[in-house]
Amino acid sequence: MEVIKGGVTSPKGFSAAGVHAGLKKAKKDMALLVSAVPAASAAAFTTNKVKAAPVLWDMDILKGGKAQAVVINSGNANACTGEKGLEDAEETAAYAAGKLGLEKDMVYVSSTGVIGVPLDMAAIRHGIDMLVPALSADGSDAAEAILTTDTFVKEAAATAVIGGVKVTVAGMAKGSGMIHPNMATMLSYITTDAVISQPLLQKLLGTTVEDTFNMISVDGDTSTNDSVIVLANGMAGNAMIEEGCEGYEDFEEAFRFVLGELAKDIVKDGEGAGRFIEMTVSNALTKKDAKILARSVISSSLVKAAFFGADANWGRILCAMGYSGADFDPSLVDLSFSSPSGSMAVVKGGEPIPFDEGKAKKILLEKEVKVEADCHQGEASATAWGCDLTYDYVKINGDYRS
Amino acid sequence: MEVIKGGVTSPKGFSAAGVHAGLKKAKKDMALLVSAVPAASAAAFTTNKVKAAPVLWDMDILKGGKAQAVVINSGNANACTGEKGLEDAEETAAYAAGKLGLEKDMVYVSSTGVIGVPLDMAAIRHGIDMLVPALSADGSDAAEAILTTDTFVKEAAATAVIGGVKVTVAGMAKGSGMIHPNMATMLSYITTDAVISQPLLQKLLGTTVEDTFNMISVDGDTSTNDSVIVLANGMAGNAMIEEGCEGYEDFEEAFRFVLGELAKDIVKDGEGAGRFIEMTVSNALTKKDAKILARSVISSSLVKAAFFGADANWGRILCAMGYSGADFDPSLVDLSFSSPSGSMAVVKGGEPIPFDEGKAKKILLEKEVKVEADCHQGEASATAWGCDLTYDYVKINGDYRS
Numbered sequence: 006m007e008v009i010k011g012g013v014t015s016p017k018g019f020s021a022a023g024v025h026a027g028l029k030k031a032k033k034d035m036a037l038l039v040s041a042v043p044a045a046s047a048a049a050f051t052t053n054k055v056k057a058a059p060v061l062w063d064m065d066i067l068k069g070g071k072a073q074a075v076v077i078n079s080g081n082a083n084a085c086t087g088e089k090g091l092e093d094a095e096e097t098a099a100y101a102a103g104k105l106g107l108e109k110d111m112v113y114v115s116s117t118g119v120i121g122v123p124l125d126m127a128a129i130r131h132g133i134d135m136l137v138p139a140l141s142a143d144g145s146d147a148a149e150a151i152l153t154t155d156t157f158v159k160e161a162a163a164t165a166v167i168g169g170v171k172v173t174v175a176g177m178a179k180g181s182g183m184i185h186p187n188m189a190t191m192l193s194y195i196t197t198d199a200v201i202s203q204p205l206l207q208k209l210l211g212t213t214v215e216d217t218f219n220m221i222s223v224d225g226d227t228s229t230n231d232s233v234i235v236l237a238n239g240m241a242g243n244a245m246i247e248e249g250c251e252g253y254e255d256f257e258e259a260f261r262f263v264l265g266e267l268a269k270d271i272v273k274d275g276e277g278a279g280r281f282i283e284m285t286v287s288n289a290l291t292k293k294d295a296k297i298l299a300r301s302v303i304s305s306s307l308v309k310a311a312f313f314g315a316d317a318n319w320g321r322i323l324c325a326m327g328y329s330g331a332d333f334d335p336s337l338v339d340l341s342f343s344s345p346s347g348s349m350a351v352v353k354g355g356e357p358i359p360f361d362e363g364k365a366k367k368i369l370l371e372k373e374v375k376v377e378a379d380c381h382q383g384e385a386s387a388t389a390w391g392c393d394l395t396y397d398y399v400k401i402n403g404d405y406r407s
Numbered sequence: 408m409e410v411i412k413g414g415v416t417s418p419k420g421f422s423a424a425g426v427h428a429g430l431k432k433a434k435k436d437m438a439l440l441v442s443a444v445p446a447a448s449a450a451a452f453t454t455n456k457v458k459a460a461p462v463l464w465d466m467d468i469l470k471g472g473k474a475q476a477v478v479i480n481s482g483n484a485n486a487c488t489g490e491k492g493l494e495d496a497e498e499t500a501a502y503a504a505g506k507l508g509l510e511k512d513m514v515y516v517s518s519t520g521v522i523g524v525p526l527d528m529a530a531i532r533h534g535i536d537m538l539v540p541a542l543s544a545d546g547s548d549a550a551e552a553i554l555t556t557d558t559f560v561k562e563a564a565a566t567a568v569i570g571g572v573k574v575t576v577a578g579m580a581k582g583s584g585m586i587h588p589n590m591a592t593m594l595s596y597i598t599t600d601a602v603i604s605q606p607l608l609q610k611l612l613g614t615t616v617e618d619t620f621n622m623i624s625v626d627g628d629t630s631t632n633d634s635v636i637v638l639a640n641g642m643a644g645n646a647m648i649e650e651g652c653e654g655y656e657d658f659e660e661a662f663r664f665v666l667g668e669l670a671k672d673i674v675k676d677g678e679g680a681g682r683f684i685e686m687t688v689s690n691a692l693t694k695k696d697a698k699i700l701a702r703s704v705i706s707s708s709l710v711k712a713a714f715f716g717a718d719a720n721w722g723r724i725l726c727a728m729g730y731s732g733a734d735f736d737p738s739l740v741d742l743s744f745s746s747p748s749g750s751m752a753v754v755k756g757g758e759p760i761p762f763d764e765g766k767a768k769k770i771l772l773e774k775e776v777k778v779e780a781d782c783h784q785g786e787a788s789a790t791a792w793g794c795d796l797t798y799d800y801v802k803i804n805g806d807y808r809s
Contacts, residue, residue, distance in 0.1 A: 055729030055737040055757075085725060087738070087758050120722040121759035227730035306708070310804035320522040323487060327457030328629035335457040336489075355457075356489050357523035394805070396798050402712035 006258040009173070011162030012144035013038055016173040016198035018240035022139035023150030026132025028080030028118070028125060033150035035132035036077040038194055039105060039140055044238035046072040047207040048113075049214050051231035058083045058090030059114040060230060062098060066113050070203040075113040075194060075234055076101045076133065077151050079179070082190065083116040083124050084229040093124040100130055104137045113234050117153055117179065117190040120229065148177040151192055154401070155180050155274050161266035163259035165199075167252035170243035172199035174259045180223070180271035190228040191218065193267050198241035199256060205248060206237050209260060217264040220296065220389040222304045223275035233264075272390045277397030280312050281373045286326075287386040288379050294331040295387035298378065301329030303391025312374065312393040317342060317365035319351040322376065337381040344371035408660040411575070413564035414546035415440055418575040418600035420642040424541035425552030428534025430482030430520070430527060435552035437534035438479040440596055441507060441542055446640035448474040449609040450515075451616050453633035460485045460492030461516040462632060464500060468515050472605040477515040477596060477636055478503045478538075479553050480531060481581070484592065486522040486631040495526040502532055506539045515636050519555055519581065519592040522631065550579040553594055556803070557582050557676050563668035565661035567601075569654035572645035574601035576661045582625070582673035592630040593620065595669055600643035601658060607650060608639050611662060619666040622698065622791040624706045625677035635666075674792045679800030682714050683775040688728075689788040690781050696733040697789035700780065703731030705793025714776065714795040719744060719767035721753040728780065741781040746773035 014021050018041040028034040048067045050060050066072055076097055083090045098112040105112075116124070139146075148158045162175035178193035201209075214233060246256055273281050284302045289295035302308055305325035311318035319340050327335060340352035346367045351360050368374065416423050420443040430436040450469045452462050468474055478499055485492050500514040507514075518526070541548075550560045564577035580595035603611075616635060648658055675683050686704045691697035704710055707727035713720035721742050729737060742754035748769045753762050770776065 051730075053726065053729035054731075054733075054735065055725050085722065085737075085754075085758055087756075227726075229726055229729060306800075307804055310801055313801060314805035316805070320487065323457050324455065324629075324631055327455035327631060328453075329456075331456075333456065335487075352487075354489075356487055394801055396801055398708075399712055399715060399796055399798055399801060402709055402716075402796075 006255055006262060007164045008262065009162045009164055011175050012148055012160035013175050013177050013194055013196045014142050014144035015162045015175040016196045018042060018198060018238050019196045020140040020142055021144040021147035022136045022141060023146030024132055024135045024139060026135065027128040028078055033146065034078060034080045035136060036147035036150040037101065037136035037140065038075045038147060040073050040236050040238040042238050042240065043071050043073050043111065044236035045201060045203040045206050046070060047203065047210040047235040049210055049233045051227055051229060053227050053229050055229045057116060057230040058086055058094040059116045060232060061091060062094040063113050063232060066110060069110055071111065072113055072236060073107050073111040074101060074105055075115065077115040077192065078129060078132065079151055079153050080118040081116060081122060081124050082118045082120045082230050084120040086121065086123055089123050093126055096126060097129050101133050104133055115192050115232055117192055117230055144177065151177065151179045153179060154276065157274055159267055159270040161263045163262045165252060165255040165259040167199065167243040167246055167256060170241055172197060172241040172243050172256065174263050176263045176267050178267040178271060180274045190230040191271060193218065193233040195233065195235040195263060197237045198239065199237055199246055200239040200241065200243050201237050201246040205246065206235060209257065210235055213261050213264050217261065217268040220300060221268045221272045222300065222391050223272060223278070269390050272392050275392040276401045277395040278392030279395050280393040282312055282391045282393065283373070283375045283388060284391065285375065285377045285386060285388045286380060287377060288381050288383055289385045290332055290383040292385040292387060294333060295385045297329045297331035298326045298333060299387045299389035301325045302376065303389045306394055309391065309394035312369065313395050315366055315369035317351055317360065317369060319357060323352065326378065333380050334382060339379040339381065341377050342368050343375045344368045344373060346371050408657055408664060409566045410664065411564045411566055413577050414550050414562035415577050415579050415596055415598045416544050416546035417564045417577040418598045420444060420600060420640050421598045422542040422544055423546040423549035424538045424543060425548030426534055426537045426541060428537065429530040430480055435548065436480060436482045437538060438549035438552040439503065439538035439542065440477045440549060442475050442638050442640040444640050444642065445473050445475050445513065446638035447603060447605040447608050448472060449605065449612040449637040451612055451635045453629055453631060455629050455631050457631045459518060459632040460488055460496040461518045462634060463493060464496040465515050465634060465636070468512060471512055473513065474515055474638060475509050475513040476503060476507055477517065478535065479517040479594065480534065481553055481555050482520040483518060483524060483526050484520045484522045484632050485518040485526050488523065488525055491525050495528055498528060499531050503535045506535055517594050517634055519594055519632055546579065553579065553581045555581060556678065559676055561669055561672040563665045565664045567654060567657040567661040569601065569645040569648055569658055572643055574599060574643040574645050574658065576665050578665045578669050580669040580673060582676045592632040593673060594632070595620070595635040597635065597637040597665060599639045600641065601639055601648055602641040602643065602645050603639050603648040607648065608637060611659065612637055615663050615666050619663065619670040622702060623670045623674045624702065624793050625674060625680070671792050674794050677794040678803045679797040680794030681797050682795040684714055684793045684795065685777045685790060686793065687777065687779045687788065687790045688782065689779060690783050690785055691787045692734055692785040694787040694789060696735060697787045699731045699733035700728045700735060701789045701791035703727045704778065705791045708796055711793065711796035714771065715797050717768055717771035719753055719762070719771060721759060724778065725754065735782050736784060739783040741783065743779050744770050745777045746770045746775060748773050
């Protein structure tokens, strides 16, 4: 695997555009991503029972296993909009398909923004009219247009070599953003020019999402619109990727890298986040236990508030592991903190060990802090990523909608 | 059932005391609760895998089914203290038992406060030396001594009539408080002079805790020391309470009232809490679904932040119901808000209905706000209680330990 600078248009045959269609006041609010040829498609959607209309549309598209375009709008989530919302999602796909010379069942649709308000379809059509001629090999406008209150564009790309042929995997994402009146939504789009079967692509997406997007937390709320959509158009011309084939591990590593970078960027840009926390649980009994333990720690409000205060509050970390429901023996746990300013053990065998508070403070004041919990019971490990709980989080999410 | 003013010493035969033993700088930090005769005892403890030493001691006492005293200290949780912690818990019970003329296996021990620091046993012995002669029919000093950062004493009492004989149920509790370096702990003590078998008392405690203490959330973190301990000394002389006996429902109502009041007081006094939220889910498919839905809403950081801003953010409520894992049909849900300033429907059949933002703001600016979600699917209902997420919560829990 080689990390490269790039975005969704880095793999061969993908073009994209981003425009201001009028759903937001002034910022770009619509994006279009197109593959030159039909692509194998995989996707993962929110597990929320309340699913936005575009998610319901996309779940149908996924059944076909192939797609060629994605239309994305910010400014309106098209959620809690009833029958009208479903019609609007379908019309968005159909209108874009018409302009692109495709069948509507080859077009995914994503929305993020305000909920409970019907889509302004005149603006959507106007946006598509502008997007199609604006399609280019530069994906940056699209990556910008999908943002809501994100403070930076999220893109990642890497290459892998399959049987001597270089393939590229890339992606863009938007993180948790607050829009009038609303909720946080995570959207991510992955493109690759690799030749890979749809079932294997879906399987790879499933396992990779488990270790990346499902291991991050900003505030524990799962939105109605969360979606990860993958398009693999095969234009690299490599020999079909099979599990265990020559280069498979390289491809898997590139795929995992792209999703991992996007996931971490989402946390780093979490609402009000001031500090990035990487929590690794090692030597747990099972992978499942390791994941549950790591996720419980980065999801704890008390732990998150302690990191806001750069407080070496090992007790809250041990406590969050304790109530996680995972199987482990608290009396065997070692805990340590590290950052560019150094590292420090704070708990050994479940009991505190004396440490220099000044040194701990210095370590924890860095923007990125790592915590490691060694369970000393098995061989499984997992990492989760979170952020601190800040005044700004409360301010952003508590301010009256206006 | 009749609500009365009182606390743990309101039922016949109970005495209590609270003193400053020296674990805290100046505030009362030890309490003793004693029954004149052996009492049937029931208890429920934290489900956290990391259990403090006194919890482990108490789990053994509970096996005996009988107890006569409880020694409680604040200022030190005796958690993550290894073998020494277990010895200290036992010695605390034994020392108090000696002074009271009891066997040590009749004495519960509770601790709350800093974790990872050995108990100052000289202070504990000194405290017990003062507590025993200070025992009186006034429980207020004890209710004060168990507090940590609570801002008010939490007591409740009620009477019921069993076969013509009046019995009393009462309790005291402490809520979530921050102590150097630490976590939140919930402790609650229930006394009654009713004659009731230990198995029935334990059963009643289990079902009542499910509807009261298990339906509140301040920040979602479950401490290492959470305990609810019940002593029933039988001194009212009523006919043994059996399920379905004359007066059983009255007793159950009184018991539920006491636990419910203490649970709600804990939320009202939650760290940084400015607004109390009562979330009722009605007409759900099952009781379990109703509970999961109600709890998910009051636990959501986004919902809590919206209440801080007095924002009628129905979308976050519907979203939190959606990701709760409970079975319900979002397209059937009606949502409404109410408070002493009025009431207002905001969602009908899963879609928003127009409402007056000014009126909504007025309703939500009250100190106590009710939310009702009608699922229109079944006949089950449940209520959960929570609080808003405020700057003060972050400040209290984020400030460096000092």
